[in-house]
Amino acid sequence: MSKIGVFICHCGENISATVDVERVAREIGGMEGVAHAIDYKYMCSDPGQTFIKEAVKKYGLDGVVVGACSPRMHEPTFRRACAEAGLNPYLCEMANLREHCSWVHEKSEETTEKAIDLVKMLVEKVKKDKPLESIKVPVTKRALVIGGGIAGIQASLDIANTGHKVILIERDPSIGGHMSQLSETFPTLDCSQCILTPRMVEVAQHPNIKLYTYAELESLEGFIGNFKARIRLKAKSVNYSTCTGCGACIQKCPVKKIPSEFNAGLGTRTAIYVPFPQAVPNKPVIDRVNCNYYKRGACKICEKTCQVGSIEWDKEDEIITEEVGAVVLATGFDVKGTDFFPEYGYGKYKDVLTGLQFERLASASGPTFGEIRRPSDGTIPKKIVFIACAGSRDPAKGIPYCSKICCMYTAKHAMLYQHKVHGGESTVFYMDIRAGGKNYEEFVRRAIEEDTVNYVRGRVARVYEKDGKLIVKGVDTLLGGQQVEIEADMVVLATAGVANCGSEQLAQKLHVSYDPYHFFAEAHPKLKPVETNTAGIFLAGACQAPKDIPETVGMASGAAVKVAALFSNDELVREPIVAVVNRLAPPLYSTCVGCFMCETACPYNAIEHEEIKGRDGSLIRTIARVNEGLCQGCGTCVAFCRSKSIDIQGYTNEQVYAEVMSLLND
């Protein structure tokens, strides 16, 4: 007869507000097999957990059910408490009385009865629980960081500095990401290149970091501690071992009119190019789409000019395989283009720019070498208008969230403009100024007070071009909603920060869930911001949500320490929720008849063939066997097995059957 302890939590009054917890404890106490049932205000608190431990020892419990919040939240907590009290942690189950009952129903008779049913269901399940030992799995102490922006760089350096090997892959020809495109950074206005390039060089020279640029993840198999990543090294058509980075080929390349991605389309670049002067690695790549040789088979000028002959015309994409134990996703974010806004001219006005394009104008390595000039006619704009919240906080455009960094970089842009264009007049149309970081508010105040930036609180209805001027029609809600019309020379839109293109496909390759806006979903918004639901895969930076550089770096270091923790011991302890094929005494040996339908169903091909031989070595039967290292415990094989020969620990057929029966009968 099982002796089960049941502990009903009030959760402050989150549960007790609508569920009569005393009655639940009382009725469950009377159930068959329940030796001890109490209710307490905070089960997850220390006193709460000590109740459990004492009860386990005092009553010699062989099963514990905690009726409280979602098991996704505190199952580990209570299982650890049981383990400390000497009870096998897998004999402890949680009934979700908060999210699935008290919070979603009114206070009524039915709500309490439902709570009782839910607890009763788990009591029946615990009766069928078996003690399980966690699985030890070897850990490959090498990390894969995807994305070479500041997030990827910081994470790689931190992991490498703990002495573990890191593989950093970056899709573009050089690492640096969006930060390398910035001129200065708020709130200190220190030059972005100056604080970033040393880190980039450190990455390139760090003994523990293997850097693959112009490379993308092809596929990822395996599981935490034992991932196998296949990486596609896109053909660079330049042999990096012989190339000295002298740049002669870049000068000579005849194709000069390709819009430069690095300059956000303002400047141009050649077919064989290095994205920006401080690029790491500082060696060129041939853009096969626009290169004359690849288009029409002619030219080859760069080959002629190269003294060391490092042009490799027919180099193919190469796929390499790396064994890694953890993955850090640092693929960053993107900004919406001006063509996304009908009211600002569908992107057809040259002098309506995005924040990133303004950064490039302001940057010394930009197309205008730091001077703010109009892309249309190259003149210096006397009047400039910045429009904050372009696309962000706009449900009609499908982007209801705030992109967090635009208020700050808009203030910075205005400040830079005032410093660079004396006598210039800048206006910022804003809804609210969000400057919550350290020294952020002071920075914005400085822009308003010292640099005389004219802040107008109101939205801009339309921008249209007339005689070379951009007519900005807005409203000033602080002056009684008076309509404002400015004839500006340049308009800068602080466009919304969105997920990087291709993030959805990458998430599906890694089985990481993502939110409706294709940002990667963290395991828990408050308590697990750097982890994902997929064990062993961590998040850093704006790929999780738009954020500024300080937060990104903090998060990257957070992800790095998670990886370091994973690598701190040689073996990884894994949940024993894996499938097992039943074994019986001879002559049957197992009810499995070797049809191996489970093998075709298993997404992790964790099912192997096991040959049963008699004493004389003759083959008796071939049955299925589960490789418990590979098995992730999805249970698809269990529901497929016709003879019910395979079962999954933690959700066995008996347990699940008992749960359903207890729900439907009283």
Next chain:
Amino acid sequence: MKIGYYPGCSLTGSSREYNESVVALAKALEIELVEIKDWNCCGATAAHVMNEELSLSLPARIMAIAEEQGLTEVVVPCAACYNRLKMTQHELEDDGKRGRVAEILKMPYHGSLKIINVLQMLETYGAENIKARVISPFAHKVACYYGCLLVRPHSILQFDRVEDPQSMDSLIRVIGGNSMDWAFKTECCGAGFSVSRTDLVAKLSGNILKDASDRGAEALIVACPMCQSNLDMRRGAINKTLAQPIDIPVIYITQAIGLALGIGANELGLKRHFVNVEL
């Protein structure tokens, strides 16, 4: 080619020329317009401000009798009527309202009718044979003015682009005209304030006309009787507010195409404009 035709009050009243030009053009393009028998007023923008049931029942009755007369598709030249009919069709997808309106009408309403405006009709049925029939190309630099009701609310009307519509511009190009890029395509002309607050109409329409003439437009092309009357009939009040008067004419798209197809000015009703039309 047979299509249902709903002229609406303004086309039989203050904007008769729009009706004449539509009928003339349709005849020239061998499109047979079957006017809905015993049609009633669509309630225009006034109704839905005062009484929702009235504003839904009036257009619903039009569509119900059209369905009863076997029509599957109806062209509605007036932007306001087109807007009301489309909006009503959308509102009546909600069973509750549909039930209530069915009670009022005491006749079946299916909501399967296809409502199109004059631009859509010309695009789908006329595009090729307009091009083939152009006799004297409409070689003028014009500004196409869409007004507000023709393209909004976009989520329901699903017609052209909201901020920078192109359908009239492309038709003008088909008949050899040069439609220029300007900023007031969908700015408000003052609409219903024409009578109560003529000063507002003068200001708003004035801005529109000023921007068009500053950019050298020889005429304004419209597809809505309300806009036409504000920009044309109120020209006197408008010119009072402007530094120097503007005398560029305001004609309908159907009239412009009619001219290109060689249809006579009288037949197109070009003689009825306040600002006389010499094109």
Next chain:
Amino acid sequence: MKKLRDRVAALLDEGAVSLVIGYEEGTKRPRPLFCRNSESSGKLIFDSRCFHNLAVYVTKKELVGKERFAVTAPISTLRSILQLYVENQLSEEKLLVLTVDLNGELREFVTFEEISAYVAQFEMKRGEREQEILSKIEGMTREERWKFWMGEMSHCFKCYACRSACPLCYCTKCVVEVNRPQWINPWPSPISNMEWHVNRAMHMVGRCTACGACGDACPVGIPIDLITRKMMEDLAPEFGYIPGQPAKQGNALSSWKLDDREQFIR
């Protein structure tokens, strides 16, 4: 027939095979025969009346023993043998398949591919018994179908002849004999009978070749072969497989397509 007998006798005499499974004349109709020596091959017959699906014996280890054996197979047995190959129950070295084709020629097959090629010529059609009952069922409303099957199911007394007669039911311990938990109530009652036959149909998804053995074996004459046949006919186009001609790998139920039908999923 004579060519078949001589060939079998020769095979047995040379010791090429230790057993030949075929048909012999029975009380009312032909019945399975197990020739272990050339004398008994004289009783072999092979004509259109031979109905039993001999594939049900090829997976019985105690019967066929360890050495190579042969089976004379009409088209229904051939299809079942293909499916058994796909499910790793047979090995090509152990089984020799004999059949008499349409124009009376004796054919021998060893590999899966040979059998597949031969089977591909035969089209799978409903007999008029199946057509008559199935068209009646297809015309019924849901309530009528429920009443019809419940009426039929009340006669079933769980003798499991359908399971024993089916070549693809080769499990040593069937799900109905699993009692922790007792998924399907083993005692005869309309609901447990229905649960048993739904489960049987589900275990036949993508596998059943509509040979009719189950329907023929049912002592109380319930048309259970029509359940699996109708399921097969409905799901074959849906899952994109040709019944009776299985692909070498995988099974229709345990593979999937990106664009599987899902209008019923909210």
Next chain:
Amino acid sequence: METKYISQGGMAQWFESIIASGKRVYAPVNSRGQVDFKLVKNLSEVADDYIQTTQSIKASVYPKAEVLFTYEKDHGKVNLSDFDPETIPETVLWKVHPCDAAGFKPLSAIFNWDSADKLHNAHLVKTSVISFSCAKADQSCFCTSVNGSPGNTAGSDIQLTVLPDGGAIAEILTPKGEALVALLPPVFEAERGDKKEQYLVDLPARFSLEEVNAKLNKAFNSTVWKEQSERCIGCGACAFVCPTCACFDIQEDVHGSKGRRIRCWDACGFALFTLHTSGHNPREHQSQRWRQRILHKFSYMPDRLSVVGCTGCGRCSRACPVDMNILEHITSIAKQ
């Protein structure tokens, strides 16, 4: 035991009176292309031109699934409600063949072997059998070889032998029979001296029981079992249609804290019938199971209960999917 005559009209009226008396009447009915015993309300439903029903009438006294007792657990206490014999209604089995009627004896022999089975006996007490002698038979019938005959009255309360004029010779054999006659005594006229044997089918004996019994005592390890049972696919059809097979399985029908203990038919032909929890199976091969079926009926029961476990009805041969003809097998053993 007295012999009477009952006219065709008299038989119909008598049938009405039995129905009117509220007894449950089962009779062979031709439905779904098969003839089986079903609850009938009037004589017209009863089938006539058939040799044998598919299933025996065993189900009337040993249902294929019945509730032994129901229980309800209530916090440690269990209240149990036992099987109540009163719930079994009076039943009359109309137009049973002598081989079925004869089947009750071996069946009850098993159920009263060492402890009297309450349920079976309760059914038996409430059941009265009106058998019809056989005028036709087919090649599967062999009642004459197992101490039976087309006119055998063993197990019947009343046996009618239908005459060409539609009336019948009525042999009233037991007090239950008299009770049935008492429902409408006038229809039973005096005996007309017809010879019953004339109307019985002539069925020559195929083998002698003693000879078979003798051969079987020495045949335990013979190879005959393997040869005969090769085509047997191990289903339960023969056992379930057999009037004398009595093996059963105990099952549990649980609904939360309430439940019922159920007895249902089982068959020695099933592969796992004798599987031990240890995994060992004394009868692992089909040949052993077939041997058990034959020896139980033709050797063990005669030796221990001095009754042959087979009444020669031939149902198992007709129902067998692979034509395991018991008559053919027994005769081949007898001739060895």
Next chain:
Amino acid sequence: MSSSTEFEPKIIAFVCNWCTYAGADLTGTSRLKYATNVKIVRFPCTGRIDFLLLLKSFAQGADGVIVSGCHPNDCHYTSGNFHARRRWIAFRTVLDLMGVDIRRIQYSWVSAAEGSKWADLVNNTVADIRALGPYAEYQKVAEYLEKEGFDEEA
């Protein structure tokens, strides 16, 4: 909820742990209300949900069943929901052939971010099943044993 004599359907929800269970948690955290008739059973994946469980639920008195998991391509185990979807197609075909009322099984995809979709799913399903009424047709048959001469009433 209404505790009047109105029929209160008994509904079981078989959900996958990674998406729908988390979605239901989100419904809780966002305090959206839904009917108490539905009780959730947690599975690691929709692939783990055995069709026999659905059959058993109806036999034991359930009036309706909800089966829900991750959207296609979102499955934590890559293909669990694809396998489940194919199994559901086969299962619905067989059940419909046998005359079981497949309207009582509601299939859906609910992701971890769709808390409101879960609440709507539950409320709509409860309303649909309440409209269909108790599944007496199935439960009445479930109690019968042959002894009571079931086939007479069939």
